[in-house]
Amino acid sequence: MTERGSISKDMPVEKALGKVDKDALELEHLGVAPSDMKRNFNLWSLLFMSFCTSVTWEAISSTMAQALTSGGSSSLVWGYVASATGAMLIVVCLAEYSSMIPTAGGQYHYVAELAPMGIVIALTSYYTLFSIFQLKYLHHLLFVAMFAHVFGYFATSIYLLVHVEEKNSAAYVFTDFTNLSGWDSSAVSWSIGLLSSAIGFVNWDSSLHMAEEMKNASRDLPRTILATVGVSGIVTFPWVIAVAFCITDIQGVLSGPVGLISPMAQLYYNVSGGSRAVTIGMTSFLPILGFCGTGSSIMSSTSRVVWAFARDGGLPQRFAHIGTRTKAPTASLVLTWAIICGISLIYIGNATAYYGISSACTVALILSYAFPLLINAIWGFQHCTIPRGSFSLGRLHRPLAVVALVWCIYISVFMCFPAYYPVTKDNMNYASVVLAAGMGVATLYGITTKFIKSPFYDLSAVHDEDGLVPDPFVIRNDKTLHSRMKRNAANAYSLNGLIQVEPWVEPVISRFVDILDNHAQANAVCDLGELLKRFAMDAVCSLTFGSDFGYLEKGDELNFFKSIDLFTAYMSIITAQELQKFRTSPPAEGDAMTFLNRLAMNQSTNPKSINDREIITHAFGNVSAGSDTTAIAMRAVMYHALTNKGVYSRLCAEVHDNLSEPVRFQSAHSLPYLKAVVQEAMRMHPSVGQLLGRTVPDGGAIIGGHRVGAGAEVGMSPWVLHRDPEVFPDPDAFKPERWIMGEGCINEDHLRRMNRSFFAFGHGAHSCSGKHISIMEVTKLIPTLLLRYDLELVGDKKGKFTNWWFTPQHELKVKLVRR
Structure with missing residues (x-):
């Protein structure tokens, strides 16, 4: 069980996050996609x-x-x-x-x-x-x-x-x-x-x-x-x-x-x-x-x-x-x-x-x-x-x-x-x-032309004795329910919420680097890819519940997370326990707030806004969708940094000149080259590898100059969209500077086109609610590794991965030298 951290409740969001378009990010939690204006x-x-x-x-x-x-x-x-x-x-x-x-x-x-x-x-x-x-x-x-x-x-x-x-x-x-x-x-x-x-x-x-x-x-x-x-x-x-x-x-x-x-x-x-x-x-x-x-x-x-x-x-x-x-x-x-x-x-x-x-x-x-x-x-x-x-x-x-x-x-x-x-x-x-x-x-009368999610998402639906579990990921036809589920957890995923959960990640990072220190001291090859997966699981559990499963040290010894039924039941139990703990002993003013604390506080303020079943669903979604995807993103960043010496050198220089341990998100997030490397890595290797399916509404639609009939299933793959040469010139090359104005980015219009085509977290009202949590984890951990170690990729440097719904990489073996 980790210890509760402490933050200033009066800290301005702008100060906590550095230079960031706060309004645009907050609007995304309302389901409002950023415009090109x-x-x-x-x-x-x-x-x-x-x-x-x-x-x-x-x-x-x-x-x-x-x-x-x-x-x-x-x-x-x-x-x-x-x-x-x-x-x-x-x-x-x-x-x-x-x-x-x-x-x-x-x-x-x-x-x-x-x-x-x-x-x-x-x-x-x-x-x-x-x-x-x-x-x-x-x-x-x-x-x-x-x-x-x-x-x-x-x-x-x-x-x-x-x-x-x-x-x-x-x-x-x-x-x-x-x-x-x-x-x-x-x-x-x-x-x-x-x-x-x-x-x-x-x-x-x-x-x-x-x-x-x-x-x-x-x-x-x-x-x-x-x-x-x-x-x-x-x-x-x-x-x-x-x-x-x-x-x-x-x-x-x-x-x-x-x-x-x-x-x-x-x-x-x-x-x-x-x-x-x-x-x-x-x-x-x-x-x-x-x-x-x-x-x-x-x-x-x-x-x-x-x-x-x-x-x-x-x-x-x-x-x-x-x-x-x-x-x-x-x-x-x-x-x-x-x-x-x-x-x-x-x-x-x-x-x-x-x-x-x-x-x-x-x-x-x-x-x-x-x-x-x-x-x-x-x-x-x-x-x-x-x-x-x-x-x-x-x-x-x-x-x-x-x-x-x-x-x-x-x-x-x-x-x-x-x-x-x-x-x-x-x-x-x-x-x-x-x-x-x-x-x-x-x-x-009213006019609307909405694409809804396709039946593909029904495969991921979970049912219990009360029917369909109201997961925003799988809700297709019920716009009211989807909006409710997005809104009742919006402040937990907001920028203020991000600042409040950050302290819960610190103890997990500390345990993670202790393990890496042992590998460095023994001069042993480390499967960084596997450890990043374990870190992502414990980090998201910690910031959600205030405790984790010790996955970093023990791994999934009982194949617990491979059994969806067992995993869902356990999530329900642990969520109920944490809710009861909140109700009997709520956190004091100024204490770090877990994701679950925030939802429970919403419920105590307005019981009708969110029920226990919905809280369990959000918690389950954090862990089930927020660990593998974050691990994939961290592996992508480290793989492309270690296979591009110029990128690695420049990134290390920026990190060493501006940061120190423990790395604070507000400081790391303000580093332009670090942000560019992270975004370029997720462009090259999105965590989702298949189409994000949508159903064409009544009346049909014109897509790419072609008439598509009503009811047809259409979609875009992030892997294809991210390699459009008209938006991303030389798309197969890893070029972080393409995201930096005055370097690879020609002008603001070009940057907006790239951001609009960046699909790593989806787009619009159905974009990933927890994307800022994922970015926070990546932005804190990567600089920590670079500050603490010299890393070298060993073994097969070509990189292999499996293209399922997610696109997990196989192995990322490195040697570490303690700085």
Whole structure:
């Protein structure tokens, strides 16, 4: 039995893992495959984008007629305060979700993880083309748009304050209530008037959908949306007050030629003495300059939602395609453009219908904030096994979600009210009708094109008295069960989980090198391949259960692991024992956490999230699938390093210059050549040697330019995929430098193509959950061997292996000299 190690529970993941794309790795545990889109955005560029899409003061100026009609200046001012407060409540809650789940899907992905099971056409075309072909220049356009946004803010407010000589009194601005809406109830009228302010706080979520193109998204995304609404809310308030002081004749502004359409345009026209130049400059030129960035930003973010929805199976896969040259979701952008153009054309035929649809879109956007809030208000995080992110509300997350949800419902209801009373067919608000129709379509119809695992996996299925054991490896048709099994152990396989189980590997490494020391002292040939297999078995048992079988010293004397029935039964017994031990004596704060501890903690926090049977399944999967595959990977690394003298020399130099015993994963993982050697070894010799079978869904599919009928079994072999000369030039040569930028790797596009074709752990939602544990074991052990010994391969240097489902090598005999 190994001893419990100790780690700092406050250690940041970034520090513990070195330079690593934490967001991309965490998303893989959600079943989200890494995309080919570059992470071009940092905190400031995305903040500019978020500000430009929010256009708070511009939005209020364009919808001000509603507030002025429904209460006058006080409605404008206090309605703004209410809207800003409500928006901030929503943002604070969603900031926490974005830190946990930084994905382009945004709100719908939060719900999925939290829940229990003409001129206009020309402009939109420009935005689409810009978003497809000039995404790298979006930062520059955002800078120009941000400048116009800020300059327009000061220009409009200063102009009014200077040229309006007789202003309203403070009492009039803050207390006078002027109801011109026709509604008898002042409360209803004032609530309807909130539309003017609320619409200025609905586009901040655009940054959420750029999450997978943002660096350090889980950290900086919450900061972005909080800063957007917080700063906009505070800064725009003086502009609102300035305008309220300057509108001295509400009826005069509203009754002018353009008053009901744009009270601000009428105000500038009146104040400037009828100057068209001033009116056009203040209401058209500056906003249009700003809206150039706004349009491109909204088009980009909206297309990412479409792209994410297609990637997750909600739309045909063609809309999840990323352009090879543009690195943008071209098909999703075109679809977004087509929808916008279609809605815009409605205006030509029926303006009332157009306004109904646009109002419904605003309400729908607010409701998209409401759904994750609703889930949180009812269930909290009890159905979510994803670790809390860097931004956490602690115990306040639920009460804040309730308050924010009440605000969403309140504002959504009154956004569906007609602006004026009595209601006629011309002033009727058709938003509720459009919403009802849209929800009906969404409920009745849905498009998905999912490949499911083929019947090949049924051969590996295990049954007990309760039926099929719910192993994610063999689950084929039950997507809900597969998602549940992936999610209920996600935090155990996460980066935080990786740090917590690392101390359990240290004692096994210590025992391993003691055995090798004996061989070195005796100057005896050592079958390193066999010992690596034993090490992998004891290491994975130790980090899973907190104890191992002494496989390193004794081997499998009774052929225990060759009998699947006996092995499965024993796994059940030992798992039950460890669970009971956890329940009677849980680990203390700061103690190292075994994999089983983490699952048991999930169960104690939320008993419905995972049951004992599922815990046993995960533990069994760790040992049955995580030992042989890791041993194969370690043998591959050592074999190719020892048969390539240049590689061996360079790898030893890097290890000796940067590491010391005991090797910490965080340090070893930061070494570029070591990482390249490990990845190249697994490219040359993947642990799985057969097809990863999938069944073609209804409707068939086009694969490699050929039409394949529904029901056909298709698949890819990692051994074939890893030797595609178009992706891996000179594929039969062992070249670790191909993975290093500036050496064998030409550019980032080339590196992305290689990573996308790297199939050692599978791909997408069905990729190996424990791959990071395997990489941790390899990355710790290999440098330990190189620090401690000079190794030389002896005997047959050609290398032989058996091609079963796994591809175990035969013998790896070495001589060791202690350094």
